[in-house]
Amino acid sequence: MKKHAPNTHRELELLDVLRRLGGTARNSDLAKTLDVSEETVRRTIKALSKAGTVERVHGGAYLAGAQGDPSFFHRISQHADEKRRIAAHVAKLVQDQMTVFMDVGSTTAFVAEELRQV
Helix, strand or coil: CCCCCCHHHHHHHHHHHHHHHCCCHHHHHHHHHHHHCCHHHHHHHHHHCCCCCCCECCCCCEEEECCCCCHHHHHHHHHHHHHHHHHHHHHHCCCCCCCCCCCCCHHHHHHHHHHHHC
């Protein structure tokens, strides 16, 4: 395995912003905070990903390892009872003929499952 060269100034700035934003962020938010283009953010994330410092996800990145792993499978197992209660409440609010838009997330996965069973 190749040893990664020391982080560049841009990489250190991006890592600092990721930490301040809770360990995860969208490329657009990083670009705005750093006052650079999204392409610059993507290139920087790619370099940090190769070094194993961050994990790339569609449209963003998160700090790798124990620093903050927001993987779906990790999040879905956290606070499952609360997410079930939220899902049950949401299902009561949804009526026939309604259109419901949902984003991807662990809580919305519980909501989708609850709505599927109704």
